[in-house]
Amino acid sequence: MIEVQSLTVRFAGVTPLDDVSVAFPGGTCGLIGPNGAGKTTFFNVLSGFVRPAKGAIRAYGEDLLAMADFRRARWGLRRTFQTEQAIEKLSVFDNVAMIHEHSGAKRSTRRADVLDAIEFVGLDISPKAKVGGLGASDRRLVELARVVVGNPRVVLLDEPAAGLPQTETEQMGSVIQRIPQQFGALVILVDHDMGLVSKCCETTAVLDFGKLIASGPTAEVLRNEHVMRAYLGTEEEL
Amino acid sequence: MIIRGVVIVGLLAVALFGVPHIAGADWITTSTSIAIYAVAALGFGILYGRVGMISLGQIALLTIGCWIGARLAYATSLPFPVLLLAAGGITCAIGVLVGLPALRLSGLYLALITLMFAGATTIVLSVHDFPSGGGGFWGSSGAGALTTSTPSVRRPSWAVADVAFYRYTVIVCAILFLLALVHVAGKPGRAWASIRESEPAALAGGVNITLYKLWAFALASFVTGVAGCLLAAQVGVPRAITFQTQDSLTLAATALIGGIYSLWGAIVAGMFQQGVPFLFQAQWGINPNFILIIFGAGLLQVLLTAPGGLADQLPKDLTRLGRLALNLVVSRVREQAAAEKKAP
Numbered sequence: 001m002i003e004v005q006s007l008t009v010r011f012a013g014v015t016p017l018d019d020v021s022v023a024f025p026g027g028t029c030g031l032i033g034p035n036g037a038g039k040t041t042f043f044n045v046l047s048g049f050v051r052p053a054k055g056a057i058r059a060y061g062e063d064l065l066a067m068a069d070f071r072r073a074r075w076g077l078r079r080t081f082q083t084e085q086a087i088e089k090l091s092v093f094d095n096v097a098m099i100h101e102h103s104g105a106k107r108s109t110r111r112a113d114v115l116d117a118i119e120f121v122g123l124d125i126s127p128k129a130k131v132g133g134l135g136a137s138d139r140r141l142v143e144l145a146r147v148v149v150g151n152p153r154v155v156l157l158d159e160p161a162a163g164l165p166q167t168e169t170e171q172m173g174s175v176i177q178r179i180p181q182q183f184g185a186l187v188i189l190v191d192h193d194m195g196l197v198s199k200c201c202e203t204t205a206v207l208d209f210g211k212l213i214a215s216g217p218t219a220e221v222l223r224n225e226h227v228m229r230a231y232l233g234t235e236e237e238l
Numbered sequence: 239m240i241i242r243g244v245v246i247v248g249l250l251a252v253a254l255f256g257v258p259h260i261a262g263a264d265w266i267t268t269s270t271s272i273a274i275y276a277v278a279a280l281g282f283g284i285l286y287g288r289v290g291m292i293s294l295g296q297i298a299l300l301t302i303g304c305w306i307g308a309r310l311a312y313a314t315s316l317p318f319p320v321l322l323l324a325a326g327g328i329t330c331a332i333g334v335l336v337g338l339p340a341l342r343l344s345g346l347y348l349a350l351i352t353l354m355f356a357g358a359t360t361i362v363l364s365v366h367d368f369p370s371g372g373g374g375f376w377g378s379s380g381a382g383a384l385t386t387s388t389p390s391v392r393r394p395s396w397a398v399a400d401v402a403f404y405r406y407t408v409i410v411c412a413i414l415f416l417l418a419l420v421h422v423a424g425k426p427g428r429a430w431a432s433i434r435e436s437e438p439a440a441l442a443g444g445v446n447i448t449l450y451k452l453w454a455f456a457l458a459s460f461v462t463g464v465a466g467c468l469l470a471a472q473v474g475v476p477r478a479i480t481f482q483t484q485d486s487l488t489l490a491a492t493a494l495i496g497g498i499y500s501l502w503g504a505i506v507a508g509m510f511q512q513g514v515p516f517l518f519q520a521q522w523g524i525n526p527n528f529i530l531i532i533f534g535a536g537l538l539q540v541l542l543t544a545p546g547g548l549a550d551q552l553p554k555d556l557t558r559l560g561r562l563a564l565n566l567v568v569s570r571v572r573e574q575a576a577a578e579k580k581a582p
Contacts (some may be wrong), residue, residue, distance in 0.1 A: 047441070069428050069441050070441055072444075073444025074444050078442070081436075085435065085439035087428075088435065090428060098425075098432055099443050101429075102443055110439050
């Protein structure tokens with residue numbers, strides 16, 4: 001459960017998030033909106049990269065904004081980025097183990113946990129393989145293994161299937177869907193692929209120009225007039 | 239893994255027992271220097287190859303290690319291993335201070351700041367008439383006294399002769415490489431790789447970037463400081479003039495040529511830094527300025543075609559060469575067999 005209250009972010013003259021209040025109840029939640037709507041900025045606030053001008057975020061009752069940025073991973077916050085960020089020079093195993101090491105999880109179970117995470121995402125390659133030699137979809141799966149290892153509580157996925165073909169997007173979707181059940185983590189999924197969002201997310205929130213324009217059950221939200229207008233524009237503007 | 243271990247032990251055995259048998263006195267001195275500068279290149283490699291922080295002040299840290307080693311040798315009667323640790327420890331503290339700007343700066347700006355540090359060190363040591371002789375830690379034997387009355391920095395009692403000290407140096411340097419290997423293969427190495435790939439991603443993964451960046455500076459400075467103390471004992475009376483600011487640049491160039499992502503690259507860099515100039519000057523009598531041209535050409539080659547340096551490229555090229563030779567032999571044999579079939 002994440003509760004966001006009156007969250008506002010200002011960069012010199014621009015307000016990428018404007019008084020946003022929203023709750024992500026649990027399971028897999030979607031966060032959608034046109035380009036520049038403030039989705040990634042919201043993730044950056046959660047990660048501690050951006051300090052909000054005002055507002056509060058409570059995650060499972062704790063004040064997330066009061067935590068130092070690097071400590072949030074230890075608390076259980078995980079994220080991926082729009083551009084894939086798996087570490088090229090390390091093996092698949094080390095990529096995942098690196099997150100486990102900083103998560104505060106027990107050292108004695110590291111090997112088993114890491115191998116479980118790799119198996120969970122369905123990576124069908126040797127854990128010893130260097131990530132630099134992998135294809136795009138395998139690297140995305142390595143990233144997913146990195147976010148689920150070491151007791152995650154909140155998982156932020158920023159366009160995890162961007163640039164992947166349809167079949168691989170579907171495989172990615174089925175992995176994402178299983179995360180809450182398997183690890184008990186809340187997943188927030190940002191993506192432009194509405195098929196993926198509606199398949200994975202029970203609830204969805206929509207941002208447009210930094211403001212929350214809709215939130216609720218995904219099917220309802222996607223039919224919402226304001227949402228359709230935000231995505232497709234209006235006749236008057238045309 | 240096992241093959242790598244065998245190769246390492248084999249090479250170490252050759253360095254310890256093979257080289258002293260075949261090399262003359264001048265090559266023993268040069269080999270000692272190669273081992274020392276390989277450690278300096280290792281320090282540069284940890285910072286740039288592993289974490290992505292370019293530091294051009296590594297020779298300055300080597301000089302500081304050398305200065306502290308020399309002064310402590312004059313001022314105290316501590317056993318030599320303690321001198322090594324003290325020089326390493328103090329250089330480590332100074333290196334961490336130098337690394338503080340790295341928390342805010344990167345790329346060219348960090349390179350400039352560290353280069354200025356190297357320049358400042360050179361000036362301070364020249365003004366102070368390094369190592370300035372005399373008793374005590376700050377003692378000085380007066381201007382111009384360096385020529386005759388400055389005592390030599392002592393060597394370990396059982397490694398006073400050049401060959402024995404060469405072996406001592408190789409063993410200490412091997413331990414320093416092992417220390418680096420343990421770091422690189424462990425938790426710090428993975429955190430560094432993560433920072434090098436992307437700082438935001440490392441932060442999101444829970445890596446305390448401040449801690450791990452300073453840790454890299456601490457390790458690089460420690461090994462360089464220990465190497466500096468070895469250098470003081472090897473040279474006997476080190477002179478400020480032998481440590482020039484631009485040496486930090488040639489060290490960076492040779493480290494890149496050797497291979498910045500591999501610990502082997504540091505050894506190749508040590509050979510380039512000390513072995514090639516010796517070959518050119520003392521053995522072949524060629525103008526040493528040519529070396530700079532060769533390093534420049536080597537650096538261009540690395541930047542354009544072999545980012546992994548010699549340590550990465552040589553095994554690949556040798557494999558390719560081997561495959562080519564094998565193909566050649568196989569096709570010859572096939573041709574011969576075909577010709578023999580036709581003949582009857």
